[in-house]
Amino acid sequence: MAACGAQAPSSEQAWLEAAQTFIQESLCPTDKELNVQFTQSVIDCVKTVWLSQGKYQGFTLPLSYSFVSVQNLRTHQRLPCCSHLSWSSSAYQTWAQKARPNGVPLPRERLLLVGTLTDLSGDLEQGSRNGSLYVKDNTGMLGCELIDLDLSWLGHLFLFPSWSYLPPARWNSSGEGHLELWEAPVPVFPLTVSPGPLTPLPVLYPEIASRLLRHRSKFRVEQQNLAGKLIQLSALVKSKKKAYFILSLGELSPTISQAISHVSIIVQIPAQLVWHRALCPGKAYVLTQLRVSRIRGHHYCVWMTSPSSHLMLLEPECVQELELEGPFLEADSKSLPTSSNFQDKKEPKGLMRDSRLLHYTGTVTGVLNEPAGLYELDGQLGLCLAYQQFHDLRRVMRPGVCLELQDVHLLQSVGGGTTRPVLASCLRGAILLRGFSCQKPGTQSSLQTHGASLYEQLVWERQLSLPLYLWAVKALEELACKLCPHLLRHHQFLQHSSPRNPSLGLQLLAPTLDALAPPSRSIRNAHKEILEEPHHCPLQKYAQLQTPYSFPTLATLAEEGRHRAWASFDPKVLLPLPEAAYLPCCQLNHRLAWSWICLPPAAFHPPQALVGVLVASSHKGCLQLRDRSGSLSCLLLAKHSQPLTDPQLIGCLVRTEKFQLVVERDVRSNFPSWKELGMTGFIQKQQARVYVQFFLADALILPVPRSFHHSSAPPQTESTCLGQSRLFLLSHKEALMKRNFCTSLGTTSEVPKPTLSFHVSGCWLGGTQKKERIGWGPPEPLTDENKDQKVLLIFLGSSVRWFEFLHPGEIYRLVAPGPATPKLFEVEGSSCTSQRPLELAGCVSCLTVQDEWTLELESAQDLPDMLGIHKALSGSLLTDLLGANVFLLPCSVTDSLVSFSAEILSRTVWNTEVRRCVKLTVAIGTADSEFLPRLDIYIEDPHLPPPLGLLPGARVHFNQLEKRISRSHNVYCCFRSSTYVQVLSFPPETTVSAPLPHIYLAELQQGTWGPFQATASCHVISVVSLQLLWVCAHCTSVCPQGRCIRQGPACSIQTSISQASIRLLVEDGTAEAMVTCRNYHVAAALGLCPNEWTSLLEFIRKPGRVVLKFTGPGAQLESSAKIEEPLILYLHTLCTSPSVLRPVVLSFELERKPSNITPLEPPRLQRFQCGELPLLTRVNPRLRLACLCIQESSEHPNSQGAFASSC
Ligand SMILES: [Zn+2]
């Protein structure tokens, strides 16, 4: 700031001295000697500008300002700044206000900048021109941007009264900052005004000029001057070969016939490229010395500037229209080059829209994605600059910049997640800078810095349409947010893609992009895009894009799954009436204890794609997908029925569009009865387990180079090159569960804690191999050839991470890094584990896999011949694993361990304080066998929670289950510690419930495995018994008068539910069967409509229980309450009436479980009386069936029930 008055003279002196030194060093022409006149001119110029601001604080010199050289700015000015010599403080304050509230104004420095304005980069001899502008002094040069360039300024020395300096942004590899020149520069020496031409300049106006082009074959066209109004200005196109732009001149005041007359002029002389900055649409210009030239590869000609051409503003008094003679002066209609040979892509016509071409002037209000060229304009429009080359503009772009967009495309409702209209410039229209921003550039995130060349690739090489481009940019942002910077670096993820070094980002999008925009061979032709009418460019036509995929973070996906699972949890839907009405409360709550939903990608809008890095958890032993937001457990299969075996998949990036998001719901509830199912208060505890399951065959798997994981990976030390390994063939794997281990020998006082672990058994294949330069060396000879090579490997601690990759029948290489230790893999026995499992497994040696050891999958083909004997073994194990039913129930009663593949039919859970247990009901066998035997499998602690994927509909291989026999002689199975479960396939996404087979009853008496469930058309011969009762929902004891009669302790909740059962004798002409119907099926069996059934049950409420048994003619009654004659009479009449004894279609299942091992009753002899003759015949035991559904036979005349008309 200004010093006080007394010091003024001396400080002015000091300022002047400093100024003179600076000017001499930095500004004076180097080839001249000390030039006092020059120095004085510069100081005078500074003085004039300083005094012009009015409030100069009493000093005639700007003492608070100091001169700055270009080099000083470049090397010392690390922060953006601005300097306004001609502005007062209040003027600056007003200006700075414009940056707020969303931005920070550029801080003000008091610097004086003087330099030469030039379009020549470098010095005269070596410099080149490409249309850029620079400020130059003796110390160097800096790129600059200027609004409204006057061509006469070039090459002159100026004082810049108002400017800002922006140091290079992080993305800017050139490392050069730039200047933004706010006001017109003030010349240090008066500019010489070139006098106008002495004689009026002969010019052609556009209409004649364009006719001349068409008739050039008939006339030799001389160099001409063209005059007209600038009506179109293209972008400055820079290719490897050359740079150029095209402008169009139109008539000054067009008449109707001239309305469309315009003439295009190509400017491609390097020294003239700077004109692009001086041209202003709407103004009239004269371009001199133009010649006609044909554009290579095109059938039409254009006007082109020559090296001697000049650009000047049109002043009517200085020009004169050139008189030409010839036939071409007659007007003709074919005036414009028209596009003839471009083919529209075959798109569905109705979906394509045309964008609108318009001019627009607006202010940038936001930077959406700078490398991708996406900005926000005036708070409501999107702006996409990617279809132009916008490098030069990019450094200027920030909120507050004012732009004039020539011939910009307006695209509305582009879809793909973009909601607002988008303006996008192709090469036809220039983007003109109309105002700088007073805001300081914001700090840029890595996402805002990298990727420019990848985005360019999407537009220029992949030729994406704008909707697809906007989606791809958004998708890359989503993916970068998921994966960077913890899993990958931004610059690695968004790097330019080349065949040798593909960009991971693009690889992840490729499946979608390939489907929606197959790589096209045609490249954009800038000349056509600018010149041809009608206009054709990538932005001209577009179709609204349905968002193909979004890439949610794993945490979002899991949260969404959880949210949907609980939103759709409705006990009334899980337990629909009428079934729920007959369930006592304990059954009701068990049925609600476990349920699941499966969400395919299509369940989301837009569909979701799953992306994450595959990791194996060393804490849980499961596989997980991981991104920055967290991890999500997953169940993977290589493909159908094929487990994951290759540990190299760890660390790979996985992307799939086909997956199932599974949410398992565990609920602990105490609903007293079905009536309260709508009330949420009875849910005590609820929790969800979320995971995804998919086939790797459906996924894109991208290995992530190691350097990506850790940018500063330790250099390969000698020890990492060392190592030893040994091959083993895996024959059995046991469950991953908590087992007791002594953690170490030294600390015996510690109580052994259950540790998560698993064992595998197998045998060594050959001896230990040492690492050599290329691969593994030959196996060491075995010390004892005859010794059994069986081994038990124990995985505990972080080595449980290998669990998902180890499968019987596969050969693995166990690798121990570091220097070779003799007999590392030959530890005899183990002190860490008891000897018993070893004995059980029949293994000689037992080895604990160390945390740092790794596993590799070996394919059997790659192994030398010495392994020949083991190949056969591995093959048989594979068939054992994946093969058909190896579980023959009746034959293997004695063998307590069984293995089989089965489809899970249902899963129920007991989830109480007392007992936690999961029951799986499975259908054993392969899918192609018609009738599948069923079996129950129980999973209890410590095997809870069950492994992932044990879902109804899934096919699973169960290995070494323990077989048990219940008191009722049914076989069931239990998990034990040796059990190993492998999911073979996931539940189908759409379950088509096949209709039950329609059979004759006699078919059930043949063969060992009849259908378990079927349908038969049969006739009800008689009712054998009928029981109707009301029981306590809590304790299920009978409730006469609606009250529970249980004594000590009496039930506190008095809710009663009805129960019913009926036994019918049916026959279908081939056999007889006894059918038991329960609960609401009784109503159907009796042919009662719902109202009749409800009223009947109400009559029973008072006695509590009514039992009828029919033994021959007449009914014998047994009841817990007083006999109500009319009721019994009614029931008796009903049960013997044709409305019950009628033909029906019966769906049933066998009452006797297929897993029941008691031998079937043999046929017995029965005596019949046929008239006088007694007959003795062999009769099969009567079939016993349980009713699943009774439907009226279509043959029965009264199919609506006994009293249908009364309902
Ligand atoms: Zn266009």
Ligand SMILES: [Zn+2]
């Ligand atoms: Zn009770």
